[in-house]
Amino acid sequence: MSENSPTPPVVSDGAPQPVTVSDESPSTDARRIGPAFRTSHPLASGPVVQPAPTVDGFVETFLGELNYGQGTLLSQSTLNDQYLALARTVRRYLMADWLETGARRRHAQQKTVGYLSAEYLLGRQLGNNLLATNLQDVAEEAMRRCGIDIATLRAQEVEPGLGNGGLGRLAACFVDSLATMDVPTIGYGIRYEYGIFRQTFEDDRQVELPDSWLSLGSPWEFPHPERQVLVGFGGSTETSTAADGTQHTRWVPDWTVLGMPYHYMVPGFRNGVVNTLRLWSARATHAFDLQIFNAGDYTQAVRAQTFAENISKVLYPEDSTPQGKELRLQQQYFFVACSLHDFIDNTLPADFDLHRLPERIVFQLNDTHPVIAIPELMRILVDRKGFAWDEAWEVTQRCFAYTCHTLLPEALEVWSVELLGRLLPRHLEIIYRINEEFLEQVREAFPGDEMRVRRMSVIAEHPERSVRMAYLATVAGAKVNGxxxxxxxLLRDKVLPDFSQLWPEKFTNVTNGVTPRRFVRLANRRLSELLTDTIGEGWVTDLDRLRELEPYADDASFREEFRRVKRENKERLYRLLAVRDGLRLPQEAMLDVMVKRLHEYKRQTLKLLHIVSLYDDLVSGRVAPEEMTPRTVVFGAKAAPGYHLAKEIIFLVNSVAGVVNADPRVQGLLSVAFPANYNVTLAEKLIPAADLSEQISLAGKEASGTGNMKFALNGALTIGTDDGANVEIRRLVGDENFFLFGMTEPEVERRRAAGYTPAEVYETTPALRRTIDLVASGHFTGGDRQAVAPVVDNLLHEDAFMALADFSSYLEAQSRVDAAYADPEAWTRSAILNVARSGFFSSDRSMRDYLERIWHS
Known part of the structure; x- marks a missing residue:
């Protein structure tokens, strides 16, 4: 169709509807579609030209999507029709930049970051894409003209829960920053049909429901069945000898699946750059057997389809069973095999010399989940491309870098040799050879030290013969970072000390960061406007500019504006929780927030003991009501379905909340809320409203944390241990603006070595004893002592993460919190300085560090 060709009418109702025409386009006929994107020729392969957006043009495109995309009239459309049409309208404004970015990348043949992550917690896309394209005001006015409240359509979107927590949120922040910085990047992951479970509570206990995020459509994805990749499993290997004496190995899988890519656009912030996130969905190679179906065995006829699609069915299947472990390994190999083959076979030019592969790609391993990619690349180069082993290993070592995200030994993945050999026999052979040659290096570097050789072996012998994936990543990776x-x-000194002694140059640090676009500019619009009015717009892509805010901490009028922002954010949150969860929270209380994955090391139990101690002090009369700083504590957390103790902790928190909130003696002074199904969408409302951020993990157990950064950037003060990134937050914001408590990591180790006995702490700490006794009595569970026994017994007899040891120090720090909050001017000054001094925690800075220290090294 040429530019002068008539365009079909857009029908908003049974008859054409008038739309106000702006001065920018006085001749616009709102009943006609003006093409959103034009090329010089319908088959043009060059850049796509996109006109400047206008309200009228947006309305036309929206109505066109509603009519011709959804097949409905405006007057008959559902909320979901309207949301999908709006999303596709915004998508069209992004697509020109996406196509242009892809064409530019292909032409330039630049080195690309292949970010391999089993998790991406992207959050809702509509608001983020409106922000990236600077279309918020245009879209809002366009929807108003159509009689639609855009906030209602925003709420219609279901966020893709393709992650479990911090790892997935971090991956989403990183790909956002890489696009904003115009770094060629492809994010690779899994398109789980069901993401992290939807959490509800029944009788105060967590219940997991399927996260059917695709049930109403996913307008942000582009399926590409023509780019499917064949992935094998099981079978055996065959080795043959060529005439020149060289041996060649071929893997003959027992069964195969297809990986179908779904592309998502990852826009940079108003810079015309749109990178790609490529998520893989499993499909059967032969999905349907017509002969079996015609014979009447309908279930068997689709068995292959069901079996294959299980691989991408659910995020992190519960792995306490052998079947669950096998499915997890299938997921991990499936997505990295698809990703490597996609880049090598579909992205690189056909004549590309793979000896130069490190010049074109660095694969960043986001934790141990993608580490099986290392033997897969070796298999491709040696078995398929005919490389000699040594030249393939040289290429592989330059193509991978490994980020470790944990200090917990149980979180460093190991796979049994039996399972790996049965599922991926060729990969196990490759791992064995990698390990043999590596151990020879160790023997050369440390002659006679066979104990070191055993410690460093990629193959563990006890408790069962297994492959240590973190060791494999360290051996093969060009860099390893905490x-x-x-x-x-601690990674260098305690987790991988032998490796850091052998290769000190491999180890580096990149402190995590969060994207200021989503977690300040989008989540906290009121604060963003105040920042922009005060220091200008540039902070959104240069967060170091927040330092310009420091002098305003001493400006009384600015402090009042800052308090107004916090107050309005609280009101917004309370309205949401009233509708969403039926929670009614006091308006004037300090908002004390602890949101993160439910795990013992994060010590939600310590926060719970503090709440019970406050409650007991009030109802016993030890503390008079006028002496109490009113406080609302909000938890947000999901426990892994198989993590029994974590689920018992959730039950106890909800039980305590029920009693505390119903007791008239503490009304207005103490309340507890645990809204179900904490996710990115809720975080965007909760974090801007918080006064106090709880970062109370046992020192030496939290790798970094990113919630701590988000709270500080949004003006909450932190109470925390010297753990993870808390150390850097405290150093940057100043001791006087951070509430430090608890043992340091060396103190933890000394106390553990001396023989930590939690029962002794209980016996010798009266406030702790009163608190635990009140819980153990069944006071919060209708007199049922057995209901609280799992948590109480664990605290008294195990307390692996020393909540009791830090209890007194924590209460003392909370007393300092109360005193500080009683002085609104001083508290506000500290909150402003937290914002001003936290610019370091931008994921843009993290990406610059990766580029400098890892990817371009």
Whole structure:
């Protein structure tokens, strides 16, 4: 169709509807579609030209999507029709930049970051894409003209829960920053049909429901069945000898699946750059057997389809069973095999010399989940491309870098040799050879030290013969990094000390960061406007500019504006929780927030003991009501379905909340809320409203944390241990603006070595004893002592993460919190300085560090 060709009418109702025409386009006929994107020729392969957006043009495109995309009239459309049409309208404004970015990348043949992550917690896309394209005001006015409240359509979107927590949120922040910085990047992951479960509570206990995020359509994805990749599993290997004496190995899988890519656009912030996130969905190679179906065995006829699609069915299947473990390994190999083959076979030019592969790609391994990519690349180069082993290994070592996200030994993945050999026999052979040659290096570097050789072996012998994936990543990776200064030090000194002694140059640190676009500019519009009015717009892509805010901490009028922002954010949150969860929270209380994955090391139990102690002090009369700083505590957390103790902690928190909130003696002074199904969408409302951020993990256990950064950037003060990125937050914001408590990591180790006995702490700490006794009595569970026994017994007899040891120090720090909050001017000054001094925690800075220290090294 040429530019002069008539365009079909857009029908908003049974008859054409008048739309106000702006001065920018006085001749616009709102009943006609003006093409959103034009090329010089319908088959043009060059850049796509996009006209400047106008309200009238947006209305036309929206109505066109509603009519011709959804097949409905405006007057008959549902909310979901309207949301999908709006999303596709915004998508069209992004697509020109996406196509242009892709064409530019292909032409330039630049080095690309292949970010391999099993998790991406992207959050809702509509608001983020409106922000990236600077279309918020245009879209809002366009929807108003159509009689639609855009906030209602925003709420219609279901966020893709393709992650479990911080790892997935971090991956989403990183790909956002890479696009904003115009770094060629492809994010690779899994398109789980069901993401992290939807959490509800029944009788105060967590119940997991399927997260059917695709049920109403996903307008942000582009399926590409023509780019499917064949992935094998099981079978055996065959080795043959060529005439020149060289041996060649071929893997003959027992069964195969297809990986179908779905592309998502990752826009940079108003810079015309749109990168790609490529998520893989499993499909059967032969999905349907007509002969079996015609014979009447309908279930068997689709068995292959069901079996294959299980691989991408659910995020992190519960792995306490052998079947669950096998499915997890299938997921991990499936997505990295698809990703490597996609880049090598579909992205690189057909004549590309793979000896130069490190010049074109660096694969960043986001934790141990994608590490099986290392033997897969070796298999491609040696078995398929005919490389000699040594030249393939040289290429592979330059193509991978590994980020470790944990200090917990149980979180460093191991796979049994039996399972790996049965599922991926060729990969196990490759791992064995990698390990043999590596151990020879160790023997050469440390002659006679066979104990060191055993410690460093990629193959563990006990408790069962297994492959240590973190060791494999360290052996093969060009760089290994931790995610905060303390974590990186402990990674070198305690987790991988033998490796850091052998290869000190491999180890580096990149402290995590968060994207200021989503977690300040989008989530906290009121604060963003205040920042922009005060220091200008540039902070959104240069967060170091927040330092310009420091002098305003001493400006009384600015402090009042800052308090107004916090107050309005609280009101917004309370309205949401009233509708969403039926929670009614006091308006004037300090908002004390602890949101993160439910795990013992994060010590939600310590926060709970503090709440019970406050409650007991009030109802016993030890503390008079006028002496109490009113406080609302909000938890947000999901427990892994198989993590029994974590689920018992959730039950106890909800039980305590029920009693505390119903007791008239503490009304207006103490309340507890645990809204179900904490996710990115709720975080965007909760974090801007918080006064106090709880970062209370046992020192030496939290790798970094990113919630701590988000709270500080949004004006909450932190109470925390010297753990993870808390160390850097405290150093930057100042001791006087941070509430430090608890043992340091060396103190933890000394106390553990001396023989930590939690029962002794209980016996010798009266406030702690009163608190635990009140819980153990069944006071919060209708007299049922057995209901609280799992948590109480664990605290008294195990307390692996020393909540009791830090209890007194924590209460003392909370007393300092109360005193500080009683002085609104001083508290506000500290909150402003937290914002001003936290610019370091931008994911843009993290990406610059990766580029400098890892990807371009």
């Amino acid at each position: 995610v905060a200064e303390l974590h990186s030090q």
